Amino acid sequence: MSKFDRNQVSEFCLEGRFLDFAIKDGYKLKGLLLATAEGECYVKLAKHLRAAFNLQLPKGTWLQVVGEKTLDLKSGEVKLKASRVMAAGAEKQTRGETVAVSSFGDKKAKPAKATILVCQKSDCMKRGGTGVCRALESALSDRSLSNEVTIKGTGCMKNCKAGPNLVMPDKTRYSRIQASQVPALIDKHLADKIQKQENHREIVISTVSIS
Numbered sequence: 001m002s003k004f005d006r007n008q009v010s011e012f013c014l015e016g017r018f019l020d021f022a023i024k025d026g027y028k029l030k031g032l033l034l035a036t037a038e039g040e041c042y043v044k045l046a047k048h049l050r051a052a053f054n055l056q057l058p059k060g061t062w063l064q065v066v067g068e069k070t071l072d073l074k075s076g077e078v079k080l081k082a083s084r085v086m087a088a089g090a091e092k093q094t095r096g097e098t099v100a101v102s103s104f105g106d107k108k109a110k111p112a113k114a115t116i117l118v119c120q121k122s123d124c125m126k127r128g129g130t131g132v133c134r135a136l137e138s139a140l141s142d143r144s145l146s147n148e149v150t151i152k153g154t155g156c157m158k159n160c161k162a163g164p165n166l167v168m169p170d171k172t173r174y175s176r177i178q179a180s181q182v183p184a185l186i187d188k189h190l191a192d193k194i195q196k197q198e199n200h201r202e203i204v205i206s207t208v209s210i211s
């Protein structure tokens with residue numbers, strides 16, 4: 001019996017609450033753990049989704065996932081692979097906020113406005129790439145920029161000995177970056193976005209105080 005006779009492939013569409021990411025080797029995003037009506041389930045993400053997934057996605061977010069379901073007719077094992085992940089109906093979002101899941105997979109999503117590219121291959125990771133990724137996430141979150149700026153893992157940038165390597169949205173490249181330098185880089189290269197957030201906050205505060 002060939003692999004194709006053994007497997008039954010069909011489409012699936014499910015909704016569930018996002019529980020956690022499945023991460024391999026400490027930094028490689030592989031899939032999502034979801035709480036569905038049938039219980040907890042693991043959905044592997046297609047490669048194009050992994051590269052652009054919003055790693056700041058809040059736990060508990062309702063997601064709708066569409067993809068391919070493979071049933072192993074011999075063992076009964078079911079594998080789910082997502083080709084599209086979207087925030088589920090607004091009525092299910094308990095906080096009523098817009099959730100950016102990924103720049104791929106949701107045809108209505110606007111293109112990402114800014115992307116920071118970070119090499120995620122082993123030489124850069126060994127030289128502190130994981131810490132740099134964490135520092136980027138935290139610096140963006142501290143400045144309320146998590147939904148404005150995407151951190152995208154890339155393949156080797158051919159500058160392995162000078163890792164970690166990253167490229168800011170304005171295409172400035174940095175090598176031998178330390179996690180402690182990340183906040184200053186964000187302030188330098190995303191100053192316009194930071195200013196915009198601050199202006200927005202001021203408007204919200206003054207609107208609240210008027211009412």
Ligand code: FES
Pocket residue numbers: 119120121122123124125155156157158159160161163165
């Ligand atoms: S491993 Fe990062 S540049 Fe080659």
